[in-house]
Amino acid sequence: MAAYTFEQDATILGAASPERRVQLAARNLDIISPQTGSLALLEASASQVFPADELAGGSAFYYFGPTQKKQFLKTMMETNWDRRVFFAGEQASFTHGWIQGALDAALRCVGQVIDTAAKPV
Ligand SMILES: Cc1cc2nc3c(=O)[nH]c(=O)nc-3n(C[C@H](O)[C@H](O)[C@H](O)COP(=O)(O)OP(=O)(O)OC[C@H]3O[C@@H](n4cnc5c(N)ncnc54)[C@H](O)[C@@H]3O)c2cc1C
Structure with a gap:
């Protein structure tokens, strides 16, 4: 899995098209770990936006704030x-x-x- 995001990052990625979402994740992986060649090797992909998934019932689990x-x-x-x-x-x-x-x-x-x-x- 290339990206499992929460909060603001998830909102930004969730609003992007599926293609752009995956490109962004692969590009970020390339920055963090260039030797893996994530962008160059990317052949197929899938992404899931849970808040927009009717079967997941939206998205809810406990998320403590600071302290x-x-x-x-x-x-x-x-x-x-x-x-x-x-x-x-x-x-x-x-x-x-x-x-x-x-x-x-x-x-x-x-x-x-x-x-x-x-x-x-
Ligand atoms: C989108 C999403 C993705 C997730 N992905 C992962 C993952 O990849 N890996 C992972 O480990 N965890 C994941 N989680 C978290 C995981 O699903 C939860 O931590 C786990 O299911 C919580 O289990 P639980 O028994 O505490 O609560 P729940 O599974 O929410 O069970 C609570 C149950 O109580 C019932 N209920 C509520 N009110 C009442 C009532 N008044 N009377 C009777 N029954 C009631 C509900 O219908 C529900 O069936 C994800 C959660 C979400 C939302």
């Missing part, structure tokens, strides 16, 4: 209502925004449920 992870993450992972409510989901994990985060949060919740069962309130 927010430090500020909120610990609280987001804690149980609540006398340890009767557990918060899973990628947003409540260190690797938010990825499937790995969803799995990490699920495993943490299982551990919290087991701990709660072992030591009821």
